[in-house]
Amino acid sequence: MAQAQQTAVKHDAIYSVNQFNLWYGQDHALKDVTFDIPQNQVTAIIGPSGCGKSTFIKSLNRMVEMVPVVKMAGSINYKNKNIFDPKYQVEELRTNVGMVFQKPNPFPKSIYENVVYGPKIHGIKDKQTLDSIVEKSLKSAALWDEVKDRLHENAFGLSGGQQQRLCIARSLAIEPDVILMDEPTSALDPISTLKIEELVQSLKEEYSIVIVTHNMQQAARISDKTAFFLNGEVIEYDDTNQLFSNPSDQRTEDYITGRFG
Amino acid sequence: MSSIDKQLIQRQMGKRTFQNKLLKALFFMCIVFSILVLGVLIIRVITQGFTHLDWDFLTSFASRFPEEAGFKAAIVGSLWLMVIVAPVSIFLGVGTAIYLEEYAKDNRFTRFIQMNISNLAGVPSVVFGLLGLTFFVRLMEMGRSIMAGGLTLSLLILPIIVVAAQEAIRSVPNDQYEASFAMGASKWQTVRRIVLPSAIPGILTGSILALSRAIGETAPLLMIGALTFIAYLPENVWDGFTVMPIQIFNWTGRPQEEFHLVAASGILVLLFLLIIMNSIAIYIRNKFSKRY
Numbered sequence: 001m002a003q004a005q006q007t008a009v010k011h012d013a014i015y016s017v018n019q020f021n022l023w024y025g026q027d028h029a030l031k032d033v034t035f036d037i038p039q040n041q042v043t044a045i046i047g048p049s050g051c052g053k054s055t056f057i058k059s060l061n062r063m064v065e066m067v068p069v070v071k072m073a074g075s076i077n078y079k080n081k082n083i084f085d086p087k088y089q090v091e092e093l094r095t096n097v098g099m100v101f102q103k104p105n106p107f108p109k110s111i112y113e114n115v116v117y118g119p120k121i122h123g124i125k126d127k128q129t130l131d132s133i134v135e136k137s138l139k140s141a142a143l144w145d146e147v148k149d150r151l152h153e154n155a156f157g158l159s160g161g162q163q164q165r166l167c168i169a170r171s172l173a174i175e176p177d178v179i180l181m182d183e184p185t186s187a188l189d190p191i192s193t194l195k196i197e198e199l200v201q202s203l204k205e206e207y208s209i210v211i212v213t214h215n216m217q218q219a220a221r222i223s224d225k226t227a228f229f230l231n232g233e234v235i236e237y238d239d240t241n242q243l244f245s246n247p248s249d250q251r252t253e254d255y256i257t258g259r260f261g
Numbered sequence: 262m263s264s265i266d267k268q269l270i271q272r273q274m275g276k277r278t279f280q281n282k283l284l285k286a287l288f289f290m291c292i293v294f295s296i297l298v299l300g301v302l303i304i305r306v307i308t309q310g311f312t313h314l315d316w317d318f319l320t321s322f323a324s325r326f327p328e329e330a331g332f333k334a335a336i337v338g339s340l341w342l343m344v345i346v347a348p349v350s351i352f353l354g355v356g357t358a359i360y361l362e363e364y365a366k367d368n369r370f371t372r373f374i375q376m377n378i379s380n381l382a383g384v385p386s387v388v389f390g391l392l393g394l395t396f397f398v399r400l401m402e403m404g405r406s407i408m409a410g411g412l413t414l415s416l417l418i419l420p421i422i423v424v425a426a427q428e429a430i431r432s433v434p435n436d437q438y439e440a441s442f443a444m445g446a447s448k449w450q451t452v453r454r455i456v457l458p459s460a461i462p463g464i465l466t467g468s469i470l471a472l473s474r475a476i477g478e479t480a481p482l483l484m485i486g487a488l489t490f491i492a493y494l495p496e497n498v499w500d501g502f503t504v505m506p507i508q509i510f511n512w513t514g515r516p517q518e519e520f521h522l523v524a525a526s527g528i529l530v531l532l533f534l535l536i537i538m539n540s541i542a543i544y545i546r547n548k549f550s551k552r553y
Contacts, residue, residue, distance in 0.1 A: 063443060086362060095445035105436035107455060118444040121454070167440070174444060 011038035013207045014178060015060060019074035022055060023068060029055045031232045032074070039177075039223075040208045042200060043238065044223035046216055046254065052232040053212045057180050060210060061097040062090050063072040078178075089102050095122065098171030102183040104163035106170070111138075111147050114166055118174035132175050142199050150241035153189035161192025168199065172207075185218065197222050216256055220244050228252045242257065299468045306532070309525035318526055322492040323508065327519035332527055334491050335508035339476055339534075341495055342504055346412025346418070346475050351468050352367075353415065354422030358464075361450055382420035389417040390484025398485050407484040408498040413481050417472040424465020425548070429460035462549040469542040473535050479506040505531045 020047035021029040030052045033097050037043050037060075045053045058064040059076060062083060075082045085095050095118075104171075106114050113133045118169055124130060134151065138144040143165040147158070155166055164184060169181060181200070185193040200222050213219050220240060227237040228249075236243060236252045247253045253259055313330075321331025357378075357478040365371040400511030403409040433456050441451040457464075488503045495502045505527060512524035 023466070061443060063439060066439070066442070091445045091447055093445075094443055099439075099443035101436060101439060101443075103436060105434075106441045107437065107440065108459065117441070117446075119298065121441075121446045121450045170440075171444065 004077065011041055012036060014032050014039040014079065015210075016077040016080070017075075018077070020059065020076055022052075022059060022064065023071045025053075025069045029232050030059070030140075033232075033234050035227060035234055035237045037208065037210060040204055042211060042222055042226040043225045044203050044219035045210065045227050046214065046219050046255075047071045047171065047229035048260070049214065051229040052220045053229045054182055057210055057212045058181050060178075060180055061094050061096065061099055063099065065090075075219075081187060093253055095174055096176050097180060098174065098176040099177045099180045100164070100167050100171055100182070103187050104167050106158075106163050106166050108154065108156060110152045111155050111158070111166060113150040114170050115173050117170060122174060137169040137173040138166075138218040140203065141165045141171055142195060142202075157194070161188050161195060163191065164188060164196060165199065168196075168203075178208045178210065179205050181209065183212050183214065186214070193218075216244075228255065230255070266548055268369065270482065289482045294315060303532075305529050306525050309522050310529035311526075313523050313526040314529055318373055318523075319530070323490050323511075327517060327523050330512070330520070332505070332508065332530055334494060335503050335505045335527070336492075336530065337494050338487075338502040339372065341407045341498070341502060342411050342414065342474045343472065345498060346414045347468075347472055348414065349367075350415040350422055350475075352420050354419050355426045355464055357419075357423045358426030358430055359452060361426055362408075363448060363456070367462075378420050379421050383425060385480075386417055386478055387480040387484060390481030391417065393481060393485045402472045404499070404503050405488070407495055407502045408485055408501045410482050410502065410504075411498070413485055414475040414478060417481060418475050421471040421474065422464075422468050425465045425471070425513075426460070429463025429467065430456055432463065433459045454502070462545050467541045469538050469545070473538040476504075476534065476538075477506055477531065479504075479510055481506055522549075 005217045013180070015037035017033050017035055020030060020033040021028070030261045033056060033152060045057060047053045055064060059072070060078075060083075064070055064072075072084060075084060077083070078093060078097070081088065083090075101114075109117075112134055115137050116130045119130060119133050124133075135144065135148075140146060143162060146162060147166075155163065158166060163188075169180070185196050188196065197218065198211075200211065203209060204224075211219075211223065218237045223240045225237070226241065228251075230251060236247060236249045238248070241254065242261075244256055247256060313327075316333050317481050319336065320333050321329060322334050324330045361371065361375065365374075373443065390413065393409060393416070397403045397409040397412050398405060401409075401411075437459070438451060441455045446454070482504060487507055488501045489507055491501065491503050509524045509527040509531065512520045515521075
């Protein structure tokens with residue numbers, strides 16, 4: 001781990017996770033998680049089902065608090081501020097940290113209204129500004145050409161892959177710094193998956209991305225850093241190339257070579 | 262050695278299918294009986310009611326003479342009552358539902374409230390009448406007014422609206438909340454922009470059905486002392502009033518046979534209004550309900 005910490009310093013850390021523990025009731029779901037998430041990089045989180053990777057990514061924007069029996073200890077610093085500080089405004093955090101979910105979850109509104117949802121709740125009313133936000137966000141999400149002629153049709157008319165890109169566009173519309181993606185391609189077909197992967201690559205120019213995936217090839221293809229979770233612990237965190245070609249922990253090697261999980 | 266005896270299964274097959282057919286017939290009899298009773302009721306009311314149902318009936322006041330008796334004061338009184346009941350009960354009911362579903366923590370107090378709302382829905386309406394009489398009419402000195410009657414009926418249908426609104430709110434999928442919160446929306450913004458638009462068809466349907474229950478209520482209004490015979494229209498919410506079911510009740514209590522026919526006409530008007538309200542509820546449910 002000491003070596004991994006060293007290599008992580010190359011990019012500035014946007015998140016710094018320190019001795020973070022989380023319990024669902026009696027169930028100890030995350031144990032002493034400690035690592036830095038670099039800025040403008042893609043950080044992949046891999047691990048078998050139930051290892052706490054979804055819980056971890058939901059902790060980064062405090063969505064985990066929607067579960068009533070959750071308890072936490074330790075700290076997660078976002079830009080050097082502890083997000084679990086009672087004075088920290090969760091709405092402000094989530095304005096800076098967007099999230100894309102496992103299942104596409106557009107609102108039952110038009111494509112246009114889906115994208116402007118975020119800007120509108122933050123008080124932007126000017127029609128021209130909103131129009132340009134819609135165009136910019138949909139272009140960034142590589143969806144503009146497919147939907148530009150039907151912006152005012154219901155988002156449910158889109159295919160699953162298009163819906164997921166719409167959800168990405170929706171989270172881009174409030175210009176966050178970080179985008180959290182919780183298995184964004186697990187409900188999609190291979191072609192849509194490829195499109196989202198290409199999109200992630202292009203988005204890291206402007207955004208820091210954390211992506212949970214149970215597809216190891218995907219992690220290897222698109223991420224710069226990879227953290228391997230097992231039973232709520234971070235077993236290994238390193239440059240993706242390093243972790244996949246030369247893992248330092250036997251359990252990591254067993255997992256990425258498919259011996260379990 | 263098979264553990265399933267194929268011959269035994271064969272032998273029991275006939276018995277099982279016969280049982281199925283028998284019960285199907287029984288359930289069919291149940292619905293035939295209900296429809297038959299309803300049909301007899303409607304036919305009787307229509308054949309009797311149409312004898313008096315004309316424009317004069319709708320525009321005249323009540324009278325000692327059956328041929329001159331009209332329904333005007335009762336219709337207007339019922340409408341006045343709705344002016345109070347609809348906004349008060351929907352506002353209180355939806356507000357309560359939003360608080361219970363979105364803001365209340367899941368603790369003993371919340372569960373206690375929740376349980377009592379369900380209990381309240383089962384309290385006989387005459388008890389609400391007593392509450393209205395002691396609280397609104399006497400304690401708050403509203404007198405036997407539309408205001409007192411309207412507030413009493415609002416309380417009566419409040420639990421129905423709360424439960425309907427809660428169910429409508431609960432049917433909004435969790436991923437919609439997640440999407441909104443993840444964007445930095447506050448709870449109220451999420452409720453207003455995501456939850457209510459999806460829940461409103463359900464809320465309106467429940468509210469209209471509750472209102473149609475209120476419009477047919479007699480007992481609580483008799484308790485608070487709504488009038489049974491008035492020959493003027495209420496001018497504001499502090500005036501005395503009568504409503505359709507009370508007028509009908511009054512007519513059926515008269516010794517003259519003629520008045521029973523007048524009552525049937527009144528029932529027709531009331532039924533017509535109820536059908537309209539229920540149709541609106543069904544229309545709203547089909548037209549605006551969203552699928553996920």
